[in-house]
Structure formats: structure tokens, C-alpha cells
Amino acid sequence: MGLTHVITSTIIKKLISMSRVFNTILFVSISIILGILVLIDLKTGQIDIAFKEILNFFSFSEPQDDGYYLLVKEFRFPRVLVAVLTGVALSVSGLLMQTIFRNPLAGPYVLGISSGASLGVALFVLGGSMFVGVQGALGSNISLLISAGAGAAFVMFIILAVSVRVRDNISILIIGILIAGVVSSIVSILQYYANDISVKSFVVWTMGNLDAVSYNDVMLILPIVVFGLLGVFFMSKNLNLSLLGESFAKSMGVNTKVQRILVFSFVSLLTGTVTAFCGPIGFIGIAAPHIARWIFNTANHFVLIPASSLIGAIFIVSSDILTHSITNQGILPVNAITAIMGAPFIIWIVMQNKRTVI
Amino acid sequence: MSGLLQIENLLIGYDKALTNHINLTANAGDIICVVGRNGTGKSTLLNTLAGVIKPIEGNCYIKGKEINKIKHTERSSVISYVTSRLDYLSNFKIFDLVAIGRSPYTNIFDKRSEKDIEIIHQYLKDFEISYLKDKPLYSVSDGERQRAMICRAFVQETPVILLDEPTAFLDYYSKNKLLQKLSELAIIDKKCIVFSSHDLEIAFKFVSKIWLFDKNNVGQFELEDLKSGNILETAMSFKFNQTSSHEF
Numbered sequence: 168m169g170l171t172h173v174i175t176s177t178i179i180k181k182l183i184s185m186s187r188v189f190n191t192i193l194f195v196s197i198s199i200i201l202g203i204l205v206l207i208d209l210k211t212g213q214i215d216i217a218f219k220e221i222l223n224f225f226s227f228s229e230p231q232d233d234g235y236y237l238l239v240k241e242f243r244f245p246r247v248l249v250a251v252l253t254g255v256a257l258s259v260s261g262l263l264m265q266t267i268f269r270n271p272l273a274g275p276y277v278l279g280i281s282s283g284a285s286l287g288v289a290l291f292v293l294g295g296s297m298f299v300g301v302q303g304a305l306g307s308n309i310s311l312l313i314s315a316g317a318g319a320a321f322v323m324f325i326i327l328a329v330s331v332r333v334r335d336n337i338s339i340l341i342i343g344i345l346i347a348g349v350v351s352s353i354v355s356i357l358q359y360y361a362n363d364i365s366v367k368s369f370v371v372w373t374m375g376n377l378d379a380v381s382y383n384d385v386m387l388i389l390p391i392v393v394f395g396l397l398g399v400f401f402m403s404k405n406l407n408l409s410l411l412g413e414s415f416a417k418s419m420g421v422n423t424k425v426q427r428i429l430v431f432s433f434v435s436l437l438t439g440t441v442t443a444f445c446g447p448i449g450f451i452g453i454a455a456p457h458i459a460r461w462i463f464n465t466a467n468h469f470v471l472i473p474a475s476s477l478i479g480a481i482f483i484v485s486s487d488i489l490t491h492s493i494t495n496q497g498i499l500p501v502n503a504i505t506a507i508m509g510a511p512f513i514i515w516i517v518m519q520n521k522r523t524v525i
Numbered sequence: 526m527s528g529l530l531q532i533e534n535l536l537i538g539y540d541k542a543l544t545n546h547i548n549l550t551a552n553a554g555d556i557i558c559v560v561g562r563n564g565t566g567k568s569t570l571l572n573t574l575a576g577v578i579k580p581i582e583g584n585c586y587i588k589g590k591e592i593n594k595i596k597h598t599e600r601s602s603v604i605s606y607v608t609s610r611l612d613y614l615s616n617f618k619i620f621d622l623v624a625i626g627r628s629p630y631t632n633i634f635d636k637r638s639e640k641d642i643e644i645i646h647q648y649l650k651d652f653e654i655s656y657l658k659d660k661p662l663y664s665v666s667d668g669e670r671q672r673a674m675i676c677r678a679f680v681q682e683t684p685v686i687l688l689d690e691p692t693a694f695l696d697y698y699s700k701n702k703l704l705q706k707l708s709e710l711a712i713i714d715k716k717c718i719v720f721s722s723h724d725l726e727i728a729f730k731f732v733s734k735i736w737l738f739d740k741n742n743v744g745q746f747e748l749e750d751l752k753s754g755n756i757l758e759t760a761m762s763f764k765f766n767q768t769s770s771h772e773f
Contacts, residue, residue, distance in 0.1 A: 404628060404635045410615050411625075414608055418575045420601030420629060464661075466617045469635065 204484045211491045249380045251480040252392045256437040258479025261452030274452035275438040279347030284442035287318020289354045292369045293361035312443040319439030374500030375446040395437045403468035454509040455479035528552045535583035547743045556711040558728045559721040561738025567721040575606035601629040605681035609689040620658035626680030652676040667694040688720035704731045
């Protein structure tokens with residue numbers, strides 16, 4: 168009896184450590200893939216830069232060619248950093264929404280948070296041109312961030328207010344979709360009345376653009392995303408409990424009301440911030456968590472949060488590489504590429520699993 | 526004298542009260558079956574006791590503490606609850622699902638001690654679901670899922686365990702086996718187990734008390750009380766035949 172007990176517990180420990188080793192291997196390989204993609208992304212653009220120059224940039228040695236060095240340092244490196252941060256923010260937001268709504272289709276885009284951010288920017292860019300006569304420029308980045316954040320928070324606030332009364336998560340999802348519809352109608356109306364220049368700059372913004380960012384933007388986005396990511400990670404245990412429904416979570420001691428408020432705040436903070444700089448980028452928020460679940464074969468948020476972040480980053484960095492390498496004339500919208508790249512992948516995963524689970 | 530679980534002048538319901546004032550007591554070692562027709566409020570009572578919904582009026586106490594005033598995090602170490610809803614779609618492994626029962630005792634990173642892991646495996650064995658531990662939740666049958674959820678409640682190691690129709694999805698063998706296990710745990714580990722069920726013939730073999738929902742009244746009965754007279758027949762609007770009522 169004693170011996171069998173010892174043997175079984177050793178086997179159990181072995182199995183647990185094996186699954187941990189397996190996860191570590193997966194994490195390391197995904198990180199390496201992301202690293203390689205980052206290097207490729209730094210290389211691609213209208214001017215192709217040799218890998219040697221890029222490695223030089225990271226080795227802090229004397230630049231061999233000042234032109235290349237400046238190009239990487241001033242333009243491409245901040246672009247890649249923002250791309251990574253955007254991927255992280257959107258995929259973590261998507262994961263949170265899927266868990267809290269227990270719906271595999273949820274995401275910041277679906278719930279109208281992205282549209283809210285768009286409304287904020289539209290009011291600022293288009294409304295500004297109508298009433299104040301601002302000539303189309305997107306204005307300073309901080310005011311852009313504030314307007315997008317305010318828009319996202321506005322939609323979040325409506326949904327939060329509704330969710331206090333409506334307890335059913337599916338109903339909230341439906342309401343979110345309806346709000347997104349109303350918001351995009353308002354944006355259309357604004358576009359109709361605004362002047363040409365501001366409409367153009369708004370439309371360019373909606374297509375998603377990572378090229379216009381600078382280190383100042385990075386310094387704004389980075390702390391917010393890191394803060395959001397850490398905050399969310401500390402909620403992992405309760406998020407795991409919430410996967411089995413709100414009543415269950417409640418009976419397990421989760422303060423579901425507080426949790427909902429926290430999740431909504433983090434989602435609007437993360438989504439609002441990156442949307443302000445890169446435009447409303449869809450799809451990653453839904454796709455990355457599903458890919459993470461599929462690769463790691465788990466529902467555990469302690470694994471899924473870092474995994475979705477890395478996969479979201481890989482997703483958008485590869486999209487960025489494609490936008491810069493498909494055509495020589497200018498840049499394609501990131502938005503279009505994320506959908507074209509991701510949709511077939513998701514369809515394939517859904518067909519593999521036969522059923523979509525959260 | 527107050528019991529481990531004390532219900533005083535409780536009115537349950539979502540908007541309007543489903544029953545008259547309820548007064549009930551349960552002690553350690555009790556295994557209680559909640560009986561009544563559909564829609565009389567059995568699940569609502571369990572939901573209220575679990576703190577998932579608030580009572581309209583009155584209070585319930587555990588160890589003298591009012592349930593709704595116990596901190597969220599603390600409540601899960603005194604009451605565990607298994608709902609009857611089974612619409613969970615998740616790729617949680619059964620092991621991880623059962624392991625959730627240890628979460629009231631783990632830190633913010635859900636780090637489980639060796640003792641936690643041992644407890645989980647012990648109960649997996651007790652409920653005969655060790656063979657399921659690596660299967661994802663969505664791939665197992667309703668009955669297996671139900672057993673895993675019940676196993677999780679015991680892993681939680683709370684003095685009070687509430688189960689809403691634990692036998693609903695089980696086959697005849699498993700119903701018997703489960704209730705036998707429940708009564709063992711109630712007696713040996715001094716747990717207070719309250720469960721609702723429609724499988725009266727089996728349930729009454731193992732229970733110590735019955736909480737009967739009759740129209741708007743909820744009363745506490747010993748098995749002996751129900752043997753004589755037609756209290757149960759009236760409450761359930763059903764005439765039980767002689768052979769099955771024999772078994773009570």
C-alpha cells in the first residue's frame with residue numbers, strides 16, 4: 168500500500184513536470200519565432216536593410232552605416248515595438264472578453280469597444296474640422312489617445328451600466344453589437360459632413376497604420392500595456408473560476424461584480440490606447456486566444472495570457488511584414504492583412520476541433 | 526441551540542417570494558434531501574444558501590455567521606455548491622476542474638502544495654473518475670461531468686456541501702454509488718450535505734432528514750414522519766405504490 172502510494176505520487180509528479188517542460192519548450196519556441204519575425208520586420212520596408220546592419224543595431228557597436236542605423240533606430244524599431252504592444256493588448260483584451268462573456272466570438276471589436284475608440288477619434292478629427300475648422304491633421308498624439316480612450320470608456324460605461332441590470336452575458340453581447348452599430352452610424356454621419364482632408368486622414372487612420380509612430384508614442388503605450396498585462400495576470404485565478412459561469416464563480420468566492428468592472432476597465436484601457444495609435448484593428452482579439460488554446464491545449468489563464476500575448480504579437484508583426492513587402496508603392500492597411508491572414512487559419516482550427524470552446 | 530446551518534425566517538425568490546417563511550436547521554453529519562415538485566423553489570433555496578442570490582427577507586447562518594456577510598473569499602471555504610446546470614463548454618481538463626476545489630486555499634498564482642495534489646487524487650479515486658483526469662471537459666458525458674463537479678465540491682473540504690440534483694444525469698448504479706458515498710462522507714467526515722433530488726426511492730435509503738416543499742410551506746421531516754400518513758403524497762401530488770414506499 169505504502170509503496171504503491173509512493174510510486175503513483177512519483178509518477179504524478181513526473182507527469183506534472185513533463186507538462187511544465189512541454190509548455191516551457193512551446194513558450195521558448197514561440198518567443199524565438201517572434202524574435203526572428205521582429206528581425207525580418209526591421210529588415211523590410213521601402214529600403215531593404217541587410218541583417219548584418221540590424222544585428223549591428225542590437226549589438227550597440229559603432230554603426231557601419233549611419234543612414235541604415237538611423238532608419239532602424241528612428242523609424243523601424245519604434246514601429247515594431249508598437250506592433251508588438253498592439254498585438255499583446257488586443258489579444259489579451261480578446262481573451263478577457265471571451266472568458267467573461269463565456270463566448271468564443273467575443274472580442275474588443277465585437278463588443279463595440281474599438282468602435283467607441285473610433286467614435287472618439289472621429290469626433291476629434293471630423294467634428295473638429297466641422298466646428299473649429301481644424302484642417303484634417305490628426306493633431307497631437309496625446310489628444311488622440313485621450314479621445315480614443317474616452318470613446319472606448321464611453322462605450323464600456325454604457326455596457327457596464329446595462330450589465331448591472333442585465334445579468335445574462337449573451338444579452339450584453341447582443342447589446343454590445345447594437346451599440347457598435349449605432350456608433351459606426353454616427354461615424355458615417357460625421358464623415359458625410361466633414362471636409363475632404365479630415366475624412367481622408369480619418370479613413371487612413373481606420374485602415375490601421377503602424378508607420379507613423381515615434382519613441383514618444385512608445386513611451387505612452389508601453390507603460391499602459393505593461394500595467395494592463397500585469398493587472399490581468401494577477402486576475403488569472405479568478406478568471407479560471409469564471410470559465411464555468413458566473414454563479415459558479417460566485418459560489419467559489421469570486422466577487423463577480425468587481426471582476427466585471429476590472430475586466431471592462433482593462434479592456435477599454437488596452438484597446439483604447441492601441442486603437443488610438445494604430446486604428447481599429449480587428450480579428451487579432453478573437454483569433455490569438457483561440458490559437459493559444461489550440462497550441463497549448465489548456466483553459467488556464469496563467470498559460471493563456473502570456474501565450475495569447477506572444478501569438479497576438481507574432482500575428483501583427485507578420486501582418487506588418489506583409490504590408491511592407493507585398494507592394495513597393497506605399498503601404499497596405501494592416502487591418503486588411505490581419506483578416507486575410509487570420510480568417511483561414513481560424514476556420515481551419517474550428518474544423519480541426521469540431522467545436523469551438525473557450 | 527443553533528445548528529451548523531441555521532435558516533431563520535427566510536423568504537426566497539428572485540422578485541417575489543416563492544414560499545412562506547422558512548425555518549430549518551442542519552448539523553454536522555446530516556445528509557438532507559430537499560424534496561418538492563418542479564418550480565417550488567428547491568434550487569432557489571440552494572442558490573440562496575450558497576450566496577449566489579440574496580434572500581428577500583430573513584437570514585441563513587453558518588457556524589453562527591450570516592452567509593451574506595461572510596467575505597466572498599472566505600465563503601468558499603465553508604460552503605461548496607454544485608449547480609444542476611451543465612452547459613459548460615471549456616477545454617478544462619477534468620483534473621484541472623477538480624483541482625479548482627483547492628482554490629480557496631491556494632495563493633493568487635493558484636500554486637498547489639503536494640498536499641493539495643494528494644487530496645485531489647484521493648477524491649478522484651473516491652468518486653471513481655481517475656480515468657477521466659486528462660480528458661477535456663467538453664468531451665466527457667453529462668454523468669461523468671456531474672461526478673467531476675461533485676468531486677470538486679468535496680475537494681473543497683468545506684463543512685457544508687450543497688448539491689442541486691446530483692443524481693440527475695447518472696445511471697442507476699451511479700446514483701446508488703454516489704448517494705452511498707455521500708452518506709459515508711457525511712457520517713465519517715462529519716459533513717453537512719444538503720441535496721435536492723427527484724430520485725426519492727434511492728435517496729431515502731441514505732438520508733437522515735427531508736426538507737419537503739409542500740405548496741408554499743417548507744418543513745423538516747424525519748423519514749419516520751413520512752412513512753405514516755400521506756404528507757409526501759400530498760406534497761408530490763403522486764400516489765406512491767406500496768412496494769416503493771416500503772423502502773422508505
